[in-house]
Amino acid sequence: MISLTEDKAMLGYELYDSYPNIACFVTTRMGGFSKDDAYSTFNCSPFSGDDEVAVQRNQLKLCNSLPQQPEVLIIPHQVHGTVVRCLKSDFMDLDANSRQLLLEGVDALITNVEGYCICVSTADCVPVVLYDRKKAAVGVVHAGWRGTVAGILAETLHQMNVSFGTQGEDVLACIGPSISCTSFEVGQEVYDAFFRQGYPMERISFFNEQTGKYHLDLWEANRMALIDFGVPDVQIQLAGICTFARHEEFFSARRLGILSGRILSGIMLNKTLK
Template sequence: MNFIRFDNLSVYSELQHFTTTIDGGVSVGNYTSFNLGTSSGDELQNVIENRKRFCKAIEISPNRLFIPFQTHSNHVVAIDRDFLHLPTEKQQKLLQNTDALLTHEKGIAIGITTADCVPILIYDPKKQVLAAIHAGWRGTVNKIVLKTIFKMIQEFNSKPEDLLAGIGPSICQECFEVGEEVIEAFKEEEFPIEKIMIQNKQTLKYHIDLWKANKILLIQEGISTRNIEISGLCTVTHPNLFFSARRQTIHSGRMITGGILK
């Protein structure tokens, strides 16, 4: 079982973080083998077993792992002490329609699932607050990164200049061909389109750089460029490491990107 990690976050001993890969599980077919997502068509018992193995590897109880029910929204939920004291049913309800989690609590794991969309971790080493963000193109357009940082500031008094960010394995610009409606959506939200879009001269199709688009948002909110790390790993072109909905259809496995505060 292999994990991908960020260099800039690995220096903090109180933070354990990870992006999973395809190896180490029991799923088959497009889910071979370490699928950790419950909503893409895999057999539920396989996902449950895979999550048990995952939790054993990160040394945490499965009931201390929190994954939202993602809908490409810009909704952010804090896993705080009040949340942890709620009944499981109420916790599950709060995790619905959510695409980013953050926490200050120790000994729990938070994470999001991806298979091409951009996973982003933001860490405040001074306040010891961790955020895990699922930013597909819709989440990027809706600036879920900014909303997450605002919640870190609002609830935990984080300062943007203290924050570190990691942009994880996801679809690269070369592979992310989009229609004009996607370009228009980015233009409407006033992204610097000339910096994040290219046009393929052969196909005349447009391609968006989601890594750069999210980096622009992070910088816009006050995070230093030197505190932002981009993994540079494309999920589409690394079938030996990652699931990819673009390569395998939506009926593919999912990785988890997240972390634990110790």
């Protein structure tokens, strides 16, 4: 990944570097205004229990750091489900309550509207960002283990196909900082959930003889969903950053608890200059 700011508060993907018509970022823990240890310092999630003013200041810094100011920063209230919301140009015509309702219980966003910066918040779960370079559409996905096993990424790609005509060969996808297979120890019930869904367990898991626990590779499970949709392997970038191992730089719920900060992963179609 590449640094987008001097203080390393925001990172970007090399895969998108040659596409000036989009802005994409991943936040870190650095360079923000949140004071509490579990939120320090660059927490942009309004759903994490952090001080509201600090979150607003962090979001303002984020928007000011982008090459082009977003019309709106859109962050859904995630529930580890599979609801994908397509945001159209009339979204901002709605009143605040109606917009909030549309974003409730949503774990993936897609849009083809310029200036809409769509985001997901994570802290060990997998963020996936999507760009259809032919149809000029973007998507962002929150894929924890529940969402991954339920096919949230496949559903998002399907909805992009339905809404925009997206084809796999035109998609550029990035799998962001999240918990690695080495760190993601799971119980038998989680292993069984993936097994029942037909995942090739020999590819996405291993058994630790010393601890008697399975480990799951959410990165590979989501990469497989991209490949299955027809995304070429060369058009997939894996950040390769484990949030659990690098918890001083990235928020990790397994380290800090649920009441803690979140990484924000976002993508936006820049407005066309007229």
